[in-house]
Amino acid sequence: MQSNYSVDEDPLSLNRIRSVLTRLEDTIIFSLIERAQFAHNPMIYQKGAFKELRDMGFEGSWLEWFLKETETFHARARRYTSPDEYPFTPLSDLPSPVLPPLVFKPILYPNGVNVNQSILAFYTKAIVPRITRQATLKLATSKRAKGISGADEFEDDGNYGSAATLDVEVLQAISKRVHYGKFVSESKFRSAPWDFIPHIQKPNPAALDALIVKPEVEQRLLLRLRKKAINYARDTTESEPPPSPPLPNEANGLNGTNGVNGLNGKIDVDGVVELYENYIIPLTKEVEVEYLMHRLDGLSQDEIEELAKRQ
Numbered sequence: 246m247q248s249n250y251s252v253d254e255d256p257l258s259l260n261r262i263r264s265v266l267t268r269l270e271d272t273i274i275f276s277l278i279e280r281a282q283f284a285h286n287p288m289i290y291q292k293g294a295f296k297e298l299r300d301m302g303f304e305g306s307w308l309e310w311f312l313k314e315t316e317t318f319h320a321r322a323r324r325y326t327s328p329d330e331y332p333f334t335p336l337s338d339l340p341s342p343v344l345p346p347l348v349f350k351p352i353l354y355p356n357g358v359n360v361n362q363s364i365l366a367f368y369t370k371a372i373v374p375r376i377t378r379q380a381t382l383k384l385a386t387s388k389r390a391k392g393i394s395g396a397d398e399f400e401d402d403g404n405y406g407s408a409a410t411l412d413v414e415v416l417q418a419i420s421k422r423v424h425y426g427k428f429v430s431e432s433k434f435r436s437a438p439w440d441f442i443p444h445i446q447k448p449n450p451a452a453l454d455a456l457i458v459k460p461e462v463e464q465r466l467l468l469r470l471r472k473k474a475i476n477y478a479r480d481t482t483e484s485e486p487p488p489s490p491p492l493p494n495e496a497n498g499l500n501g502t503n504g505v506n507g508l509n510g511k512i513d514v515d516g517v518v519e520l521y522e523n524y525i526i527p528l529t530k531e532v533e534v535e536y537l538m539h540r541l542d543g544l545s546q547d548e549i550e551e552l553a554k555r556q
């Protein structure tokens with residue numbers, strides 16, 4: 246995934262940052278559509294489930310192994326040296342790049358905010374079962390037709406490599422999107438440091454959250470996301486135009502469906518909207534607040550007062 250860090254325009258323009266977040270919606274939706282073609286395959290998320298990995302001395306899950314192997318190669322190719330991409334594998338377990346490091350103009354305040362373990366948890370436990378439900382049920386039906394019954398019917402189509410490859414793509418896109426919250430926070434902080442400084446000096450996360458939250462931006466995003474999911478997942482051969490998404494004041498609101506269980510061709514539209522509403526947006530805001538909580542770390546009182554005076 247191309248870093249957006251080396252940009253010519255102002256990297257802290259809120260409009261530019263929001264356009265990156267908007268573009269990442271497309272990446273995330275298309276990656277979820279691809280993953281949804283395969284069954285749940287729960288075995289690939291269970292630590293120690295593969296003897297072959299244990300025999301190699303790896304005790305994690307198939308997916309964690311995939312992440313480690315993928316990120317090891319990407320680290321050698323000089324990924325994870327810009328402050329807008331964070332590996333799921335601890336940096337200490339990754340090799341140095343084969344190329345000399347790129348020099349980036351420091352934009353974010355030095356910080357250690359990383360929520361990738363939360364992203365991995367909610368993705369594997371809540372998102373994958375939901376978005377693969379159609380493929381999983383279709384698989385069970387076809388297995389029963391071949392006389393397979395009981396536990397062997399369900400959830401596993403054996404496509405462990407394809408499923409994990411697509412999981413890595415989704416996880417990297419969600420991680421980038423959520424951690425972009427740091428750029429949002431730096432942009433908002435620089436535009437009005439005097440609003441934030443008192444709630445950092447006397448830690449008040451709730452007050453910082455109230456300063457960064459923009460409900461109208463979130464509502465617009467969720468409506469746009471629903472339209473995208475409906476349209477991106479449509480089979481272009483369909484003759485009927487896609488149903489328009491429900492407006493916020495309509496009975497079924499943002500969680501309305503556009504067909505049975507909010508399914509639309511290749512993706513669970515409601516599942517995509519709820520991924521953002523219940524996980525991605527809340528976690529992005531947590532990153533924004535956590536980044537701000539440490540924005541003054543290491544600064545003297547004089548430096549802080551100088552910051553507060555900035556117009």
Ligand SMILES: C=C(O[C@@H]1C=C(C(=O)O)C=C[C@H]1O)C(=O)O
Pocket residue numbers: 263426429457458459460462463466525526527529530533
């Ligand atoms: C990202 C921003 O900050 C917050 C988080 C948002 C999100 O995760 O989509 C949207 C609006 C704000 O509540 C922003 O202001 O654009």
